[in-house]
Amino acid sequence: MIELRGVRKSFGPNHVLQGVDLTVARGQSMVIIGGSGTGKSVLLKCVLGLVTPDAGQIRVDGQPATTKGAGREAFLDRFGMLFQGGALFDSLPVWQNVAFRLLRGQKKRPRDEARAIAIEKLRRVGLKEQVADLFPAELSGGMQKRVGLARAIAAEPEIIFFDEPTTGLDPIMAGVINDLIREIVTEIGATAMTITHDMTSVRAIADRVAMLHGGVIRWTGPIAEMDLTPDPYVDQFIHGRATGPIESVR
Incomplete structure (x- = not known):
């Protein structure tokens, strides 16, 4: 590959x-x-x-x-990428961080669909749906890393x-x-x-x-x-x- x-x-x-x-x-x-x-x-x-x-x-x-x-x-x-420091966008809620690629570019998804995918990926990394509307600053380091992992796999790379x-x-x-x-x-x-x-x-x-x-x-x-x-x-x-x-x- x-x-x-x-x-x-x-x-x-x-x-x-x-x-x-x-x-x-x-x-x-x-x-x-x-x-x-x-x-x-x-x-x-x-x-x-x-x-x-x-x-x-x-x-x-x-x-x-x-x-x-x-x-x-x-x-x-x-490609998907999990960055060393998480590299989450502080001004965006968690679900928009996860769905960042899904909301942009040639393969842009409807907002509701992108949110649903983000919540599914958050669940896959062990985070509850309630986390979706929090901001990165409200999460622990381990939770931020999980969000970064969810973002890395959101578009099925x-x-x-x-x-x-x-x-x-x-x-x-x-x-x-x-x-x-x-x-x-x-x-x-x-x-x-x-x-x-x-x-x-x-x-x-x-x-x-x-x-x-x-x-x-x-x-x-x-x-x-x-x-x-x-x-x-x-x-x-x-x-x-x-x-x-x-x-x-x-």
Whole structure:
């Protein structure tokens, strides 16, 4: 479903991506791990066309990623996104946040229909109908994250990106979000790409794992093989060791 070949991206002297090769199969849940500042978010933005690579190829479902022009909106319609900070619109009630895409664009739905879909998706992530008319500021962090997840799946996307889905959540709520992500991705048959530092999330939601370090994918494989790989970078990262080939910034 998603294929990257030789993708490079620099910002001035900072060479973030230095030839990324990665394949994500249809219906697969791929989790990308790596330290802060290694380019994980830049990689997702390149696929979405929010950042233009300096070199390389990105294909989605066999076709070049559409970054501009007439096909751009249809291209983005295939994606859902759960942002790290929730990224909810403070001035809109919850249901309008969830139905944001449904109320706009080429596939605009009638307002009543969009609201009904939003309430259905809120229920799917464990929130009651009464939440629909509240504003984001009236919700806890965990509830905001659930609303963000409901918005990500509202338009039944083929591909969903999760950017640090459990950041800022306590361990119990993080576990709830991990379980929801796993269930929903399986339920709707979506292809998923997640970036996270949380190894609990990795083990809960990944089919395959890829480690980004030094601008390239150092290792990729099934989640069952992650703990067995002899790669010293992966071993240091997944066990949180201070010593190893990955230098810590002090």
